[in-house]
Amino acid sequence: MITHHPNDALLLDYASGAASEPMSLLIATHLALCPSCRRKVADYEAIGGAFVSNCGSEKISRELKSETLASLDDFLDVETCHDTSIGTRSDEPKAGIPQPLSDYCGEVDNKDVWQWAGFGIKKIPLLEIHDKFECYMLAIRGGKKVPSHDHGGSEWTLVLDGAFTDEAGHFSRGDMVEMREGEEHQPMADAGKDCICLVVAEAPVSLTGSVGRFLNPFIGN
Numbered sequence: 001m002i003t004h005h006p007n008d009a010l011l012l013d014y015a016s017g018a019a020s021e022p023m024s025l026l027i028a029t030h031l032a033l034c035p036s037c038r039r040k041v042a043d044y045e046a047i048g049g050a051f052v053s054n055c056g057s058e059k060i061s062r063e064l065k066s067e068t069l070a071s072l073d074d075f076l077d078v079e080t081c082h083d084t085s086i087g088t089r090s091d092e093p094k095a096g097i098p099q100p101l102s103d104y105c106g107e108v109d110n111k112d113v114w115q116w117a118g119f120g121i122k123k124i125p126l127l128e129i130h131d132k133f134e135c136y137m138l139a140i141r142g143g144k145k146v147p148s149h150d151h152g153g154s155e156w157t158l159v160l161d162g163a164f165t166d167e168a169g170h171f172s173r174g175d176m177v178e179m180r181e182g183e184e185h186q187p188m189a190d191a192g193k194d195c196i197c198l199v200v201a202e203a204p205v206s207l208t209g210s211v212g213r214f215l216n217p218f219i220g221n
């Protein structure tokens with residue numbers, strides 16, 4: 001049972017289309033696993049729709065209307081334009097990587113898609129073109145403790161398989177946890193199964209403790 005959910009501000013950003021592409025991917029993936037947050041987002045969307053339909057409209061000339069529609073066509077033709085309102089399905093698979101994340105990460109059972117990051121951790125970088133957030137899949141070997149680290153900005157972790165425990169509690173499939181700038185933790189994957197997560201981070205982590213501080217230059221900090 002999911003016990004850790006995105007806060008209301010994140011769900012509202014998603015419902016209104018204001019969320020960035022990495023955050024939309026994160027929230028949409030949580031929604032695929034979480035009926036209660038799907039209901040909340042549906043309510044937010046209904047409220048937004050009612051608000052728009054109740055707004056008064058101004059009459060505009062035929063010329064202005066066609067110019068506006070033409071400029072929208074041009075905007076949508078721009079190659080760099082991407083849709084940040086990633087949708088989700090409610091036909092959740094019983095196991096594995098749910099839509100829409102599976103469209104982004106490929107076949108996670110194929111070991112060639114993973115990159116070793118040291119300390120019993122593997123990564124699949126996602127959405128590498130995004131300049132504000134790092135977004136990646138993370139696999140922590142079952143029973144392995146990640147080195148203690150803190151965060152240079154907010155970091156959101158969504159568990160997709162297996163489970164982990166840290167100072168804030170125990171997190172399993174569908175649970176989403178937010179760590180804020182300056183908070184420190186040391187996750188440990190439950191024994192017997194790798195813990196696979198989707199992570200969105202505003203800034204890279206830095207290792208803490210005497211050994212961690214020594215190793216930081218080797219992981220690019």
Ligand SMILES: [Zn+2]
Nearest residue numbers: 005006034037
């Ligand atoms: Zn939820």
